[in-house]
Amino acid sequence: MKGAEIIIECLKKEGVEYMFGYPGGVVIPIFHHIFNAPFTFILTRHEQGAVHAADGYARASGKVGVVIATSGPGATNLVTGIATANMDSVPLVCITGQVSTDLIGNDAFQEADITGITRSITKHNYLVQDVKDLARIIKEAFYIASTGRPGPVVIDVPVDISNADTEFVYPDKVDIRSYKPVYQGHPVQIARACRLIEQAKRPIVYAGGGVIISNASGELRDFVHKTGIPITTTLLGLGTFPETDPLSLQMLGMHGTYFANHAVHQSDLLIAVGARFDDRVTGKIDEFIPHAKVIHIDIDPASVSKNVKVDVPIVGDCRHVLAAMTKEVNPPEIGEWVAHIADMRDKHPLTYDDRDGVIKPQYVIEQIYELTKGDAVITTEVGQNQMWAAQFYTYTEPRSFISSGGLGTMGFGFPAAIGAQLARPDKRVIDIAGDGSIQMNIQELIVAVQHRLPVIIAILNNGFLGMVRQWQQLFFDRRYSNTCISFAPDFVKLAEAYGAAGIRVEQKTEVAPAIERALSITDRPIIIDFRVEREENVYPMVPRGKSVKETIMRELA
Amino acid sequence: MSKHVISVKVENRFGVLARVAGLFSARGYNIDSLTVSETEDESISLMTIVVRGDDRIIEQVKKQLNKLIDTIKVIDHPAGSSVQRELALVKVNAQPQKRSEIYQIAEIFKAEIVDISKKTVTLEATGDPEKIDTIIELLRPYTIRELIRTGRVSLLKEKD
Ligand SMILES: Cc1ncc(C[n+]2csc(CCOP(=O)(O)OP(=O)(O)O)c2C)c(N)n1
Numbered sequence: 035m036k037g038a039e040i041i042i043e044c045l046k047k048e049g050v051e052y053m054f055g056y057p058g059g060v061v062i063p064i065f066h067h068i069f070n071a072p073f074t075f076i077l078t079r080h081e082q083g084a085v086h087a088a089d090g091y092a093r094a095s096g097k098v099g100v101v102i103a104t105s106g107p108g109a110t111n112l113v114t115g116i117a118t119a120n121m122d123s124v125p126l127v128c129i130t131g132q133v134s135t136d137l138i139g140n141d142a143f144q145e146a147d148i149t150g151i152t153r154s155i156t157k158h159n160y161l162v163q164d165v166k167d168l169a170r171i172i173k174e175a176f177y178i179a180s181t182g183r184p185g186p187v188v189i190d191v192p193v194d195i196s197n198a199d200t201e202f203v204y205p206d207k208v209d210i211r212s213y214k215p216v217y218q219g220h221p222v223q224i225a226r227a228c229r230l231i232e233q234a235k236r237p238i239v240y241a242g243g244g245v246i247i248s249n250a251s252g253e254l255r256d257f258v259h260k261t262g263i264p265i266t267t268t269l270l271g272l273g274t275f276p277e278t279d280p281l282s283l284q285m286l287g288m289h290g291t292y293f294a295n296h297a298v299h300q301s302d303l304l305i306a307v308g309a310r311f312d313d314r315v316t317g318k319i320d321e322f323i324p325h326a327k328v329i330h331i332d333i334d335p336a337s338v339s340k341n342v343k344v345d346v347p348i349v350g351d352c353r354h355v356l357a358a359m360t361k362e363v364n365p366p367e368i369g370e371w372v373a374h375i376a377d378m379r380d381k382h383p384l385t386y387d388d389r390d391g392v393i394k395p396q397y398v399i400e401q402i403y404e405l406t407k408g409d410a411v412i413t414t415e416v417g418q419n420q421m422w423a424a425q426f427y428t429y430t431e432p433r434s435f436i437s438s439g440g441l442g443t444m445g446f447g448f449p450a451a452i453g454a455q456l457a458r459p460d461k462r463v464i465d466i467a468g469d470g471s472i473q474m475n476i477q478e479l480i481v482a483v484q485h486r487l488p489v490i491i492a493i494l495n496n497g498f499l500g501m502v503r504q505w506q507q508l509f510f511d512r513r514y515s516n517t518c519i520s521f522a523p524d525f526v527k528l529a530e531a532y533g534a535a536g537i538r539v540e541q542k543t544e545v546a547p548a549i550e551r552a553l554s555i556t557d558r559p560i561i562i563d564f565r566v567e568r569e570e571n572v573y574p575m576v577p578r579g580k581s582v583k584e585t586i587m588r589e590l591a
Numbered sequence: 592m593s594k595h596v597i598s599v600k601v602e603n604r605f606g607v608l609a610r611v612a613g614l615f616s617a618r619g620y621n622i623d624s625l626t627v628s629e630t631e632d633e634s635i636s637l638m639t640i641v642v643r644g645d646d647r648i649i650e651q652v653k654k655q656l657n658k659l660i661d662t663i664k665v666i667d668h669p670a671g672s673s674v675q676r677e678l679a680l681v682k683v684n685a686q687p688q689k690r691s692e693i694y695q696i697a698e699i700f701k702a703e704i705v706d707i708s709k710k711t712v713t714l715e716a717t718g719d720p721e722k723i724d725t726i727i728e729l730l731r732p733y734t735i736r737e738l739i740r741t742g743r744v745s746l747l748k749e750k751d
Contacts, residue, residue, distance in 0.1 A: 149606065150609070153606075153609065153610060153613050154613055154614075154617050157660070158660040161606070178660060210660065211663060212601075212602060212660060212661055212662055212663040213660050334658070335654050335657065335658075336651070336654035336655055336657070336658050339647075339650065340651060340654075
């Protein structure tokens with residue numbers, strides 16, 4: 035069998051439903067066999083769209099996203115998407131074409147050293163040098179991408195390997211002696227953690243995206259309900275614990291709630307689960323948790339004790355570890371602490387200055403929540419839109435919030451929404467967008483039209499690169515250098531040009547009817563161009579590198 | 592910041608060295624020396640890496656090394672419990688009247704004379720890195736023309 039056909043056979047064995055990508059010279063042999071493959075091929079209009087769509091598919095489904103691109107420019111167009119997936123631990127297998135082995139290193143036409151380029155932004159990568167290795171490498175790639183701390187794997191396939199013949203044997207199991215992820219937490223450490231919890235007076239659970247990745251939301255809920263410990267989540271942890279639950283403090287971090295950030299700051303025990311103490315969470319690291327001991331549960335040993343000193347590290351899968359801890363732990367006595375937090379919540383709720391006559395972006399998000407009854411899958415772009423989507427929609431289910439957290443990639447949300455919609459045909463998928471970000475991958479609109487995907491793009495159109503403008507306003511004397519983008523396309527006409535629906539909303543009273551109308555359309559994508567208050571800011575805000583004590587709560591006069 | 596010797600057992604595959612080197616450079620950690628070679632098992636290479644840093648950086652380095660898919664094992668080699676060797680070639684100016692002094696230094700340190708020219712003598716010294724440091728210091732006054740060191744290799748001592 036030819037290498038090209040082996041690739042397709044392997045993907046079939048892996049149960050691939052969707053493949054995202056774009057053709058080119060050296061991958062024509064592979065596309066020759068994609069033509070009648072049993073899975074659906076999604077031809078995006080840019081390779082970046084393909085990799086973000088595969089990423090959105092993976093995050094929404096928990097399965098591996100599969101991508102293909104040609105050598106050189108095709109492969110380099112994947113780079114941002116690969117880095118995005120790597121930062122957020124998303125399982126992807128990206129197949130890139132490569133010039134033939136005898137030309138590698140010759141500056142051949144469309145040659146790029148993609149294994150070199152992606153070495154630091156992949157979990158692992160391969161350059162296939164012998165067709166006999168191809169099936170084993172693909173098997174390993176799926177295994178590596180989806181186990182341990184997941185991540186993207188690149189397989190670079192020279193065209194002569196695709197054309198070479200060999201017998202096809204798909205290994206039924208993988209054995210990599212140098213790669214053995216640890217899933218069970220150490221029982222001694224688990225016992226130590228439980229004792230710390232039982233003695234704690236002011237404990238907080240801090241849960242991240244790792245809980246969602248390991249499908250441990252159920253175990254997390256059991257743990258929190260048994261112990262009664264209040265819980266805050268990171269941006270990527272949204273949905274892992276219902277924000278409607280009284281124990282939920284919602285999101286922490288730079289734009290987290292006052293009560294989450296202060297509760298963490300005052301805590302005497304921080305139980306970190308599948309989170310990695312990112313600087314957007316901790317702010318000034320020395321003042322992050324001055325009184326707390328730390329229990330850190332994570333599958334990646336390199337994440338533990340990286341940014342903060344950890345008292346009880348537990349390396350393992352959140353699901354196993356949380357289940358074991360729930361069994362063993364006795365609830366601590368923390369009535370006073372819980373009451374204190376409730377008091378902080380009453381005094382400093384998450385709010386905004388809602389007014390008649392203008393459309394506040396936060397109001398739009400609240401209306402989307404109301405009208406979807408919280409049942410949508412929300413993707414976001416990056417910037418203020420992302421933060422308002424995190425703050426003002428109430429998440430109750432894992433995999434219902436999809437956003438580029440670690441890399442903060444503008445242009446991620448819409449292609450990711452396409453992938454998410456394919457993974458979840460039963461759900462409405464809504465991309466909360468900024469007028470800047472949406473223009474970064476708008477070309478994928480035609481893909482949603484072609485596949486009749488009713489993705490809603492809710493543009494919070496403020497005519498600015500809003501988040502950068504906010505920083506300029508607060509920290510750079512309001513000098514709005516190159517952040518005004520009111521010179522903009524007509525998004526409604528643009529939608530119509532693509533065959534999508536377009537709705538413009540200029541009055542507050544039109545917000546809800548527009549969302550309802552969008553929700554009633556089920557056969558094509560919809561852009562809603564919400565003309566929101568132009569200089570609205572995201573609050574609370576802990577300025578970069580500062581402690582919670584310096585939180586800016588609202589607009590200063 | 593103290594020096595640490597880390598021994599890394601890796602798959603003997605192309606690209607592994609680049610991964611290890613990239614891991615250090617991406618984080619701005621400076622490598623003092625790095626040696627790689629095959630081992631008794633030809634599918635495995637052993638790297639000896641000498642790196643400077645406080646304990647937290649070294650912990651992080653070791654974890655990152657472990658995280659590489661091709662890494663089989665990462666072990667610390669503290670000076671007391673490992674045998675560490677290095678080889679140096681030193682080309683020094685050797686005026687006729689100074690030659691015998693240089694030969695004496697070579698003899699004391701069991702260094703071999705591996706090349707002689709009208710104006711220079713080249714010595715080959717092996718031993719633990721401190722010994723190499725000493726011989727280099729002693730040769731400096733004669734003016735060292737060229738100097739190269741292999742970097743350290745290290746094996747753990749056997750415990751009975
Ligand atoms: C690809 C990329 N380029 C630049 C940035 C830096 N950046 C972060 S937020 C932002 C502004 C985003 O503007 P917009 O999409 O209009 O969203 P808003 O903040 O106004 O909601 C920029 C430029 C980024 N995150 N990603």
